[in-house]
Amino acid sequence: xxxxxxxxxxxxxxxxxxxxxxxxxxxxxxxxxxxxxxxxxxxxxxxxxxxxxxxxxxxxxxxxxxxxxxxxxxxxxxxxxxxxxxxxxxxxxxxxxxxxxxxxxxxxxxxxxxxxxxxxxxxxxxxxxxxxxxxxxxxxxxxxxxxxxxxxxxxxxxxxxxxxxxxxxxxxxxxxxxxxxxxxxxxxxxxxxxxxxxxxxxxxxxxxxxxxxxxxxxxxxxxxxxxxxxxxxxxxxxxxxxxxxxxxxxxxxxxxxxxxxxxxxxxxxxxxxxxxxxxxxxxxxxxxxxxxxxxxxxxxxxxxxxxxxxxxxxxxxxxxxxxxxxxxxxxxxxxxxxxxxxxxxxxxxxxxxxxxxxxxxxxxxxxx
Numbered sequence: 179x180x181x182x183x184x185x186x187x188x189x190x191x192x193x194x195x196x197x198x199x200x201x202x203x204x205x206x207x208x209x210x211x212x213x214x215x216x217x218x219x220x221x222x223x224x225x226x227x228x229x230x231x232x233x234x235x236x237x238x239x240x241x242x243x244x245x246x247x248x249x250x251x252x253x254x255x256x257x258x259x260x261x262x263x264x265x266x267x268x269x270x271x272x273x274x275x276x277x278x279x280x281x282x283x284x285x286x287x288x289x290x291x292x293x294x295x296x297x298x299x300x301x302x303x304x305x306x307x308x309x310x311x312x313x314x315x316x317x318x319x320x321x322x323x324x325x326x327x328x329x330x331x332x333x334x335x336x337x338x339x340x341x342x343x344x345x346x347x348x349x350x351x352x353x354x355x356x357x358x359x360x361x362x363x364x365x366x367x368x369x370x371x372x373x374x375x376x377x378x379x380x381x382x383x384x385x386x387x388x389x390x391x392x393x394x395x396x397x398x399x400x401x402x403x404x405x406x407x408x409x410x411x412x413x414x415x416x417x418x419x420x421x422x423x424x425x426x427x428x429x430x431x432x433x434x435x436x437x438x439x440x441x442x443x444x445x446x447x448x449x450x451x452x453x454x455x456x457x458x459x460x461x462x463x464x465x466x467x468x469x470x471x472x473x474x475x476x477x478x479x480x481x482x483x484x485x486x487x488x489x490x491x492x493x494x495x496x497x498x499x500x501x502x503x504x505x506x507x508x509x510x511x512x513x514x515x516x517x518x519x520x521x522x523x524x525x526x527x528x529x530x531x532x533x534x535x536x537x538x539x540x541x542x543x544x545x546x
Contacts, residue, residue, distance in 0.1 A: 212241055212315040212322060220325045221379045222305065222406055222416060231255060231309035232263075232301040233407050235340045235380040236362035240298040240323030241315055246291065248317030249284035250299065252277050256308035259355070263310060264363050266298040271363060274302050274348065277310055284316070296323060303360040304340045304384060305407045329546055330377040330421055332470075333367035334399065334463075335429035337384035338479065341365030343522035344531060351522035356384075359521070364528040367427070369535035370542050379421065383408045387434035389455035393442045399430060400459040418466045425545050426463055429475035430456065431488045449487065453494050460499050460509070471545050472499070473510040478517040478526060478534060489513050512541045 214230035221237025223230055230239070241248075254261055254277060264274045265287060275285050289295045301310055333339050343351070345361035362368065362380060371378035385392035386399050386408075397410035406414040434452050438444035460472065474492045476485070496509040515537060521527035526534060 209316055209318060210243075210320045212317075212320040214312045214314060216322050217241070217312065217315075218322050218324050220377055220421075221301070222381070224309075224406060224414070226255070226311070229253070229255065229311040229313050231311045232299075233305050233309050234301070235304045235360075235382050236300050236302075236365070236368055236378070237380075238298055238300040239312065240296065240325075241320055242294060242296045242323055243315075243317035243320040244292070244294050245318040246289045248287050248297065248315060248320060250287065250315050251284045251313040253281075253311050253313060254279045254308060255311045258308045261307055261310050262302035262357065262360065264300050264302045264361070266300070266363075268295050268297075274345075274361065294319075298323075300363045302341075302362050303357040304342065304362070304382060306383060306409070307357040307360070309407070325377055328376055329424035330379065331367070331371055331425045331427060331542065331546075332379050332381060332423040332467075333427045333429070334403070335367075335380075335382045335427075335475075336386050336433055337382070338432065338477070338526060339365060339367055339380060339382035339429055340384055341528075341531065342384050343525035344528045346522055346527075361528055364531055366526075366531045366534040366538060369531060370538050373535065373539050374543055374546060376424075376546065379423070381408070385433055386430070387432075388430040388459060389448070389451045390434055392433040392436055393439035398455065400455060400462060403459070403462065423467055423470050425473060425542065426467055426470045427473045427475060427542075428460070428463070429477065430459075431491070432477040432479050435477075435480060435484045435488060447487070449491055453491050453498075456491070456495050457498050460495060461502070464499075464503065464506075471507050471510065473512065473542070473545060475538075476511075476513045478514040478530075479519060479524065481516055485516065510541070510545055512538065 215228055217230050217239040219239045222234035223232055223237050259279050261277045262274045265272050341360055341362040343359045345359050349358035367380055368378055402408040402410050404415050405412045406416045435447055476488050480488050496511055499509045519526045519530055
């Protein structure tokens with residue numbers, strides 16, 4: 179598909195970055211400029227007019243610098259009012275950073291002491307909140323960091339996988355914008371990956387399902403997965419050659435089974451349609467990643483009859499996939515223990531995500 183503007187899709191690339199620096203003098207110290215094009219991102223991103231747009235939940239970039247501070251120049255190309263980054267300094271999680279629309283001032287990251295430091299920036303919010311574009315990073319001896327070599331897990335899912343409605347530490351539940359409580363870094367997937375010391379990407383959309391969404395018939399995950407930003411109307415497709423996950427985890431079904439928003443018409447759950455659509459999506463993922471091990475997760479928010487029904491459906495999907503790909507390793511299943519979620523709108527909180535990650539860690543360790 180030909181696009182009318184220059185665009186480069188970049189994923190978890192370990193290609194050597196070509197670092198360009200323009201030294202200036204500030205208080206007797208040399209300040210380097212790391213352009214966005216030199217960053218080596220992981221997750222769904224695109225380089226657009228020399229700005230690196232972080233698109234998917236927890237899409238991230240790393241860099242090193244010397245001294246006590248660095249400056250990150252970030253903008254919101256979609257014109258939204260605000261969005262959020264979050265960052266890790268020297269291997270320790272710090273906090274979320276509010277990126278204001280139209281702001282010209284950079285975000286300043288402070289280190290407690292001089293010397294050399296490493297920092298990783300993460301998009302705290304999901305693709306549907308709009309991209310966050312990194313223009314440049316300035317600091318003493320600033321350099322891009324490559325994504326660590328080794329296995330990678332892709333986590334496909336809904337708002338739970340996004341880390342949506344999990345963090346009310348700054349904006350209370352029921353107030354602000356929907357993405358004000360997003361915290362992708364502390365969602366279960368990134369926690370599992372860090373515990374296992376592997377790389378990860380999140381492909382997740384709030385409210386989405388396998389054959390129907392929380393309050394609409396679609397577009398569902400099978401319909402948007404190949405789009406770079408999970409938007410049905412976007413012509414740009416994701417470059418699946420950007421990375422090759424060792425494991426692909428799929429956690430869908432919560433929204434298919436839900437009662438909806440109480441406003442839109444909602445038919446009873448159709449297990450045959452769910453199994454058929456989910457099975458087709460499994461085949462799509464297998465086509466994109468023929469060497470990946472597939473894992474299907476149930477929902478910690480499903481309880482009672484819905485929990486049992488979802489487990490039966492996932493078992494049927496696994497059986498179909500195993501029969502269709504007899505030479506491949508079997509599809510793995512994990513059924514969550516029931517959870518009383520403590521986040522906003524009955525979603526898991528950041529503390530709940532820690533429990534989910536602890537439950538999942540041995541499961542994924544075995545798959546890897």
